[in-house]
Amino acid sequence: MSAVAHTLPATLVQAKAISIVASAAVMFGVFLSGFVINEPAPYELFMAGLIAVWALFGLRLSRHAALLLAIFVTYNVGGLLSMSTMGDLYQTPLYLAVTLFLAFSAVFFVAILEADHTRYKLIFIGWTAAAVLTGMLGIAGYFRLFPGAELFTRYDRAMGAFGDPNVFGPYLALPGVYMLYRLLTGNPLKMPLYVVVFTIIVAAIFFSFSRGAWGLFGAASIMLTMALFLQSNSGLFRLRVAMMSALAVTLLIMAIVVLLQLPGVGEFFAMRARLVQDYDAGEMGRFARFGIGLQMAMENPLGIGPLNFGRMLGEDTHNIWLKALMDYGWTGFAAFVTLVLWTIAGGFRILFRDRPWQPYLLCAYVVFLGHLVLGTVIDMDHWRHFYLLIGLIWGAMALEARYQRGLAHTRARA
Known part of the structure; x- marks a missing residue:
């Protein structure tokens, strides 16, 4: 009886440890998705191995x-x-x-x-961390902040650790929307962190000069705000969403106005903002x-x-x-x-x-x-x-x- 009692907790601890390692591996795999300069990218190599190992040790497919x-x-x-x-x-x-x-x-x-639904949080953390790092690389490349930084640009557009600005920009959309969600609903004490992360991601989207990314992020942000407003029956919460949204839009407009004053940014923005390009x-x-x-x-x-x-x-x-x-x-x-x-x-x-x-x-x-x-x-x-x-x-x-x-x-x- 004593042996069984000792074995059971040990088994539970072992299972918990395996679950933690597995979830961390998933988060790291998602993090690697932000670095795809060449193919096959580290994401493919890591995820292929992870899927294979998981399949060997009990990956279950539901309906x-x-x-x-x-x-x-x-x-x-x-x-x-x-x-x-x-x-x-x-x-x-x-x-x-x-x-x-x-x-x-x-x-x-x-x-x-x-x-395990808690893996959602880890996936979003991994994606957001990758967005911040690859976004900072893209911004650094645009402003040539260090020797060789131009590696992270193409056609004078930020592309981070991607091969194309038109993929880089849309990749940042979900982390940007997630940070907006946190700004609208999260703990006020964590707002400074959310603002910093949100600013980096939005700036990277802007400097990608991808019309698709601009439209994607804008439309997703509007849909998110509307969904939060309609979902809640609380007048106080709706007021908070409305006030935070107005503040976010104001800050965004102010930031864009400041950025447009930078040499060359205004002209390039005007060119990229045209609905129909020559091509x-x-x-x-x-x-x-x-x-x-x-x-x-x-x-x-x-x-x-x-x-x-x-x-x-x-x-x-x-x-x-x-x-x-x-x-x-x-x-x-x-x-x-x-x-x-x-x-x-x-x-x-x-x-x-x-x-x-x-x-x-x-x-x-x-x-x-x-x-x-x-x-x-x-x-x-x-x-x-x-x-x-x-x-x-x-x-x-x-x-x-x-x-x-x-x-x-x-x-x-x-």
Whole structure:
């Protein structure tokens, strides 16, 4: 009896230690997502190993995780069918392998979040820490604050530890929205910390000079504020949200005005702020290629092969819907539309339910919606953080299903 009593606590301690190490590994993996200058990036290498180890030691797929996996597998089958139409494969097998890996990463996040909802906080901490560091690198690069800092810029635009400012800016959106959430609802004693982090992230988004990132962050911030205002029945809380929002907007406008006074910033901002750039319009501009791509999709139901659109027309699709049609055929397109609609509907159904993970779901959901709009003018097929957003939302859906099963079981026993 004594031996059993000693063994049980030891087993519990060991299980707790393993859980802590595993959760820390997840947070570190998410942190690595902010550093993608070259491919394969450290994120891919680390996460591939982490997923493999976790799978060996008990990664469980619930109904939601299995359903998400099935949708992604169908999407990739469309890619394989599209690849079969190509005479020269180029680097297509590797490209599809990356797509499949990112799909597995989304499913992985669903599974581990359903197992322990406290990992949401660790994921957001890891993402925010990465955003601050890569954001500071981007700002330092823009102002040439140290020798070699230009490595973190492209075309005089901040890009941090990324290869493209147009990926760098959107990557910062969720940490920025999360910090805004903390400013609107958090402990007043921690406000100085939130303000500093928020300022760094917003400044990095600004200096990316990515119109998509500006619009994404602005739209997600508005949706978050509206959701918080509508969610609460407390007049005092609504007043706080309104006052803090007004303060945040005022400070943001003041900061932008100051930044625009810096040499060269105002002119570049005015150029980038134009709704239609030279490469958007024209006979073979971005928007014209949308029509060309749709015509090609009608003639090629299996697709034309991953990345072949860019080879044929000189520029990629710059549209996630057209990307699905061209690279993954009608099969992949149907799977992608199913994924998007299921994510929107499933996430919205549980968006305002009072759960421990609700703040994280709310932030991820509004940023996900913003990415869908952004995806109409840019390719996001291999954006690591886009798949992470999907995992965060589906993780909450799986947690809600588990929560409801627990309630049903409790009622049945009562």
